[in-house]
Amino acid sequence: MRPTRLLRDLLGVQDMVVESTHQEISEEDSRWELIMHVRPRAGQRGRCSRCRRRCVGYDRRGQARRWRSLDWGTTMVRLEAEVTRVSCPEHGVIVAHVPWARPKARHTYAFEDTVAWWTARAAASVVAEFLRTTRRAVQAIVERVVTERAGQTDPLAGLRRIGIDEIAYRKGQRYLTCVIDHDTGRLVQAAEGRNSDTIDKFFDALGEQRTKELTHVPADGAEWIHGPVKIRAPHVVLCLDPFHVIQWATNAVGKVRRGLWNTLRENGNTGQASDVNRTRWAVLKNPEDLTGEQRTTLAAIAKTNNRLYRAYLLKEQLRAVFAARGKTGRALLAGWLTWAARCRIPEFVKLAKAIQRYRSLIRNTLDHGLSNARSESTNTHLRVLTRRAYGFRSPQALITLAMLTRSRLCPPLPTRSTKD
Ligand SMILES: [Zn+2]
Numbered sequence: 001m002r003p004t005r006l007l008r009d010l011l012g013v014q015d016m017v018v019e020s021t022h023q024e025i026s027e028e029d030s031r032w033e034l035i036m037h038v039r040p041r042a043g044q045r046g047r048c049s050r051c052r053r054r055c056v057g058y059d060r061r062g063q064a065r066r067w068r069s070l071d072w073g074t075t076m077v078r079l080e081a082e083v084t085r086v087s088c089p090e091h092g093v094i095v096a097h098v099p100w101a102r103p104k105a106r107h108t109y110a111f112e113d114t115v116a117w118w119t120a121r122a123a124a125s126v127v128a129e130f131l132r133t134t135r136r137a138v139q140a141i142v143e144r145v146v147t148e149r150a151g152q153t154d155p156l157a158g159l160r161r162i163g164i165d166e167i168a169y170r171k172g173q174r175y176l177t178c179v180i181d182h183d184t185g186r187l188v189q190a191a192e193g194r195n196s197d198t199i200d201k202f203f204d205a206l207g208e209q210r211t212k213e214l215t216h217v218p219a220d221g222a223e224w225i226h227g228p229v230k231i232r233a234p235h236v237v238l239c240l241d242p243f244h245v246i247q248w249a250t251n252a253v254g255k256v257r258r259g260l261w262n263t264l265r266e267n268g269n270t271g272q273a274s275d276v277n278r279t280r281w282a283v284l285k286n287p288e289d290l291t292g293e294q295r296t297t298l299a300a301i302a303k304t305n306n307r308l309y310r311a312y313l314l315k316e317q318l319r320a321v322f323a324a325r326g327k328t329g330r331a332l333l334a335g336w337l338t339w340a341a342r343c344r345i346p347e348f349v350k351l352a353k354a355i356q357r358y359r360s361l362i363r364n365t366l367d368h369g370l371s372n373a374r375s376e377s378t379n380t381h382l383r384v385l386t387r388r389a390y391g392f393r394s395p396q397a398l399i400t401l402a403m404l405t406r407s408r409l410c411p412p413l414p415t416r417s418t419k420d
Contacts, residue, residue: 007036011069011079012110012414015041015099026076033076035066040081040099048088049095049103055086058093067100068107068133070114070414076132079108102144107137110414116145119401120410123388143400149409155188156206161216161370163241164202164225165379166194169386169398176395177202178382178402182218182370185378187406190399199228218370220244221358239365240358242322243376248354249315252347253283256311259347276305283312286319307345314340314348322366329366333359381406 062082161182264273340352
């Protein structure tokens with residue numbers, strides 16, 4: 001194998017000529033770095049970095065610039081090349097295209113794709129340390145990769161059923177409005193804020209034709225979502241996302257449990273209070289996720305804490321309503337409403353009223369077979385992200401991270417094919 005080809009393979013760049021190499025002591029950590037002097041192959045020279053069109057040269061001589069490449073073992077590798085500007089009829093005077101890096105990048109494609117791949121799977125601080133760079137660089141790289149990949153596809157194409165949801169971040173002080181393709185679970189759009197403006201902007205971007213193709217919009221019942229949807233897309237079937245209804249019931253069980261615990265403690269009944277405290281996960285978790293010990297706890301509540309146990313059963317029965325769907329689901333819902341309205345547990349009487357109010361939306365959900373699983377997994381994932389992105393200052397960082405992991409914009413590792 002000729003040395004040039006070997007070097008190109010090692011660097012992961014094909015349309016490039018390696019002219020020479022030298023070693024240099026790094027200013028940052030006083031270790032040897034490998035500097036490779038490179039230039040684009042003839043066919044790749046003199047092209048606009050945005051449209052890749054062949055253009056008239058603007059500079060006679062270029063400026064030397066460096067790009068960080070992936071390390072070779074423990075050695076840092078940088079590419080160095082002269083960068084010239086060209087005069088593009090469409091984009092004006094602009095930096096010429098180089099085959100190893102994105103425009104404005106200071107890292108090679110291989111390095112940037114590796115950063116993005118890792119960031120989809122680990123905290124930015126871990127990625128930064130592992131690849132010997134900064135969190136700021138990681139964030140800028142991920143933004144560039146996401147923007148480039150988002151520009152290559154149309155995220156709004158082919159939408160039929162879209163879920164609209166809000167995600168709280170910064171301890172619930174700020175919100176993102178997320179639009180999710182209900183059929184695939186793909187995050188279509190994430191935008192700052194939660195008001196009718198954000199919904200209007202989404203419909204503006206979607207356009208008239210694609211709006212007509214929408215069939216269902218499951219959401220959480222909030223007026224700021226349902227109001228604009230009714231105006232902008234009057235033909236769609238509005239539904240209540242089952243995920244939210246079950247979450248309301250889970251919250252109600254939590255309140256019953258806390259109320260009971262407080263009463264027992266106030267009455268000096270510490271033994272029983274700590275028993276109730278132990279029930280926390282048993283009553284809030286889905287039955288299929290319970291451990292053996294939690295099952296025993298649940299059996300004990302059935303005997304000693306009738307009220308808490310009934311609250312638990314009410315929550316589980318509501319889950320059964322959405323699991324059944326269709327006609328059976330409707331019948332179960334009617335039964336549930338009667339039971340809850342008469343259960344004498346204030347939290348559930350209140351919930352029954354709310355559900356009664358949304359009954360027509362819930363019927364749509366049941367009739368059109370919208371399941372809970374997908375929105376639940378997307379929602380859980382985004383919540384995890386908000387915690388991971390907590391250190392980031394701007395909502396843009398969170399949006400970028402959400403798009404990277406949930407909109408199928410994550411690149412494969414260099415030289416590997418995409419599997420997911
Ligand atoms: Zn151009």
